[in-house]
Amino acid sequence: MTWWLILSSGMVFLLTMLFIGVPIFVAFLILNVFGVLYLIGPAGFGMFANSIYATATTSELAAVPLFILMGELLFRSGAMEVLLNSLDRLVGQIRGRQYILCVVLSAVVGALSGAAMAVAGLLGRSLYPTMRKRGYDMHLSTGTILGGASLDPIIPPSVLAIIIASLAKVSTGQMLIAGFLPGLLLTILFLIYVLVRVRLNPALAPDISSELLDPATRGSVLMALLRMVPVGLIFFLVIGLIILGVATPTEAAATGVFGAVLLSWYYGGLNRRMITESIYSGVTVAGLLLAVMACATMFSQLLTFSGAIRELGQFIIHLELSGPLMLFIMLMVPFLLFMFLDQVSVLMVLIPIYQPILGIYGFDPIWFWTLILITATVGGITPPFGYTLYAFKSAVPDISAKDLFRSSWPFVWLIMFGMLIMAIFPSIITFLPKLMINP
Amino acid sequence: MTQAAQSPSFVQRLVALHDTVTRAGYVLAGLCLAVIVCSFCFEVAARYFFSSPTSWASSMVAYMLCAMVFLAMPELSRKRIHIYISIVLDLMKPEHATLVQRCTRVVAAAACLLAAAFSFDATWMQFNNGIATVNEWRIQKWMLSIVIPYGLFSTSIHFLRQAADKQLYEASGAAES
Amino acid sequence: QQFRLLSSWDQNYAYNPYLLDPFVKGVEEASKGRMKIAVNGPETVAPFEQLEPAGSGVFDFLFTAGAYHFGTTPIMTVAEALEGDLEKVRESGVFDLFDKHYQQFGLKLVMLPITPEGAYHIITRQPVTQEGDLRGRKIRGSLTYSGIVKMLGGALTVLPASEIYTGLEKGVVDGAGWPIIGALEYRWYEVAKYLLRPGFGVNYEPVFMNLNSWNKLSGEDQKLLMEVARKVEDSWFRDAPKVWEAEEKELLAKGMQITKMGEKQQEMLRQAWAEGLWGEGMKKNAKATQELLDFARSKGLAK
Ligand code: NA
Numbered sequence A: 001m002t003w004w005l006i007l008s009s010g011m012v013f014l015l016t017m018l019f020i021g022v023p024i025f026v027a028f029l030i031l032n033v034f035g036v037l038y039l040i041g042p043a044g045f046g047m048f049a050n051s052i053y054a055t056a057t058t059s060e061l062a063a064v065p066l067f068i069l070m071g072e073l074l075f076r077s078g079a080m081e082v083l084l085n086s087l088d089r090l091v092g093q094i095r096g097r098q099y100i101l102c103v104v105l106s107a108v109v110g111a112l113s114g115a116a117m118a119v120a121g122l123l124g125r126s127l128y129p130t131m132r133k134r135g136y137d138m139h140l141s142t143g144t145i146l147g148g149a150s151l152d153p154i155i156p157p158s159v160l161a162i163i164i165a166s167l168a169k170v171s172t173g174q175m176l177i178a179g180f181l182p183g184l185l186l187t188i189l190f191l192i193y194v195l196v197r198v199r200l201n202p203a204l205a206p207d208i209s210s211e212l213l214d215p216a217t218r219g220s221v222l223m224a225l226l227r228m229v230p231v232g233l234i235f236f237l238v239i240g241l242i243i244l245g246v247a248t249p250t251e252a253a254a255t256g257v258f259g260a261v262l263l264s265w266y267y268g269g270l271n272r273r274m275i276t277e278s279i280y281s282g283v284t285v286a287g288l289l290l291a292v293m294a295c296a297t298m299f300s301q302l303l304t305f306s307g308a309i310r311e312l313g314q315f316i317i318h319l320e321l322s323g324p325l326m327l328f329i330m331l332m333v334p335f336l337l338f339m340f341l342d343q344v345s346v347l348m349v350l351i352p353i354y355q356p357i358l359g360i361y362g363f364d365p366i367w368f369w370t371l372i373l374i375t376a377t378v379g380g381i382t383p384p385f386g387y388t389l390y391a392f393k394s395a396v397p398d399i400s401a402k403d404l405f406r407s408s409w410p411f412v413w414l415i416m417f418g419m420l421i422m423a424i425f426p427s428i429i430t431f432l433p434k435l436m437i438n439p
Numbered sequence B: 001m002t003q004a005a006q007s008p009s010f011v012q013r014l015v016a017l018h019d020t021v022t023r024a025g026y027v028l029a030g031l032c033l034a035v036i037v038c039s040f041c042f043e044v045a046a047r048y049f050f051s052s053p054t055s056w057a058s059s060m061v062a063y064m065l066c067a068m069v070f071l072a073m074p075e076l077s078r079k080r081i082h083i084y085i086s087i088v089l090d091l092m093k094p095e096h097a098t099l100v101q102r103c104t105r106v107v108a109a110a111a112c113l114l115a116a117a118f119s120f121d122a123t124w125m126q127f128n129n130g131i132a133t134v135n136e137w138r139i140q141k142w143m144l145s146i147v148i149p150y151g152l153f154s155t156s157i158h159f160l161r162q163a164a165d166k167q168l169y170e171a172s173g174a175a176e177s
Numbered sequence C: 001q002q003f004r005l006l007s008s009w010d011q012n013y014a015y016n017p018y019l020l021d022p023f024v025k026g027v028e029e030a031s032k033g034r035m036k037i038a039v040n041g042p043e044t045v046a047p048f049e050q051l052e053p054a055g056s057g058v059f060d061f062l063f064t065a066g067a068y069h070f071g072t073t074p075i076m077t078v079a080e081a082l083e084g085d086l087e088k089v090r091e092s093g094v095f096d097l098f099d100k101h102y103q104q105f106g107l108k109l110v111m112l113p114i115t116p117e118g119a120y121h122i123i124t125r126q127p128v129t130q131e132g133d134l135r136g137r138k139i140r141g142s143l144t145y146s147g148i149v150k151m152l153g154g155a156l157t158v159l160p161a162s163e164i165y166t167g168l169e170k171g172v173v174d175g176a177g178w179p180i181i182g183a184l185e186y187r188w189y190e191v192a193k194y195l196l197r198p199g200f201g202v203n204y205e206p207v208f209m210n211l212n213s214w215n216k217l218s219g220e221d222q223k224l225l226m227e228v229a230r231k232v233e234d235s236w237f238r239d240a241p242k243v244w245e246a247e248e249k250e251l252l253a254k255g256m257q258i259t260k261m262g263e264k265q266q267e268m269l270r271q272a273w274a275e276g277l278w279g280e281g282m283k284k285n286a287k288a289t290q291e292l293l294d295f296a297r298s299k300g301l302a303k
């Protein structure tokens, strides 16, 4: 069987199973069982069992449950109220200030937690009702929260960055740090967007005079800043330790958890129940993701075993596409897939296929995989399927799917626009990681 | 389950036992995560403050991660929170979606059972040949890898139990129910 | 006929041009294109999991290092404690002992290139301490290095090869043990400035063949494989020191410097190496290790 037949029949088979609702890790199990039988024979089952073991014992993937655990602890610690109040004070007296608050808060929370779903749920439960009550536009409020939540996997720490780094075999630390400036750029884009929208159509935001009666918007700026210091320390415990080289990203994730526990104690939110709840959240989310990864790894091994990857590389060379066109295609394919599929399963399939192409076109790995990371993040809010969408929907059950989808698109385009800027100016992504290499 | 408690049949007892074991595995998975946190915090402190890195922390984390994933797997299946894509099922009539879902569960059960069989085979081979792990802190490999067939087998039973369930499919509108 | 070879290293591995490539090309040429070997790397099977698929026949050949399957058997790891003279090793018949040992895993030993003493070294971020050792430093290595690192007062940290660069760069480790060539290809000279000298240890880098695949070959083809293997072993044993020197020269030109361990440490080097390996081997499989030790002593390959 030729390489493209292997590849395409594997894909069709996988997609069919996913769309009839087979649990994702099972879909990969079935695909790989058939793949092993067809390409290797029963002798390959030992190799399959070992590949499950090898993936599940990859200690750098321990950062996945750790980053989730850290975020869950912080959300339950009482730190979020402090952050919200401080930021509320710091955002100026400007029309549409809740939008601004939402974007800035998302970016700050993004620097403390590892996954978008939790943020979308959190903001949906806490910020959204306030915004609606004060007369902010439903679509723009929803969109701002969805866009804001999408900052989380881009700004370190990030579970998705860990997964991509481990699949693409690039430095986890560099991959994490690389997301920092892109996250900042997107934050700024979002701010400009909401300000322009409100300027053009003042009906989108209410008059702020009533809002400024809220005690949270008054008080000393200095105090507001000071109150954010303990939370800032957590960010340093994670990202600072990585940059300074005191700890590996996985170890830094563990110290981050430790810091989150200390902070909860400081804010008086620490108790046994919140700790067990947070741990089980970490186990659940990481268990789901890692089960998919463990069962799917064999697929990429089969692709290299069959020679399909090598042949694909040859084929790509013969196509002689220009670099920008190739980049566009390589980002468009996952963008379309992420509309309907979940992030990890698409990444498990695409990353091994993309790896040789990177070499052929001389794309900088950190730059390219960060663009993929952002594409995967956008996938969370591209209708109809996306975790961020559903997390928001479960926090705000009365919003219709139509409204939800309509709200998310402008932010999808904003992030795409941001990616265009990063594609043209790669140093936005590569500047910080390069700084790490030459200390 | 309260009715079952009055006069539990053999099958009901088995089901209850299965649920208990599943739950216990999940609690252990939580413990594994706690051990991961403690090991790495200890390692960072030992290395940074006392310049005496441990020889076991990174091995411990690798082992605990594997145990965590496969000890948690049955409970996640029991609670039906394994990720699947529901957009096609949501578009179908509930009766059709129910039928499709019951079929996929039977298939899933079969696949997990097969995977449990060959991963048990690998574990059995490791046990017989006394194969050790290659990490810094070495243990007998089967003592760890046994969680993989356990997780897959128990998950397979949960899928079977769910396939036998006659409840109508409810469009969740969400990735997870 | 097309064969599949599984390698524990990627294409950048410094030994490939001297061991793997000549073997693959040699077999193809000697058989006039009848036998072809396709190489798969660690992206197909993770390095520590490679013995099983080679033994079960998913792959026909395996190019690896003993430490990567130490969990299954310590023999090829411990073998590096033997004296590294190619002629002497061949005459002793220890080759057959290895061969017989690995047949229980479904493998036939085909090629055993030996890199003479000085085959490994450690690169470090800082020069040695005043005592001439690595006291309190964290050194990356597989358990092959345990004896040496312990003797030098350092702590061994097991990191996969792919993490050596960032580990050195961030100071997660202060040094890294590796075969004496390779720092150039992996660009470690950018993040570690010192070459610890002298080098130490003997390196055995076996190529196994799946036993069934071997038995299916005609006697003529078996002979052909063995002849190619002997040629590669010969030329590598002869050229190795020249290859090291060339790489060392280039590394020095890239700004690396030599740091010498103390004389006391140098005296203990050989013993620390051998004792570390025998000790690890005894812990894993005392019977097989003792057997090898007795045999080696009787042939004058070990003390
Ligand atoms: Na984040």
Ligand code: NA
Binding pocket: A338, A339, A340, A341, A378, A379, A380, A381, A382, A383, A384, A385, A386
């Ligand atoms: Na989507």
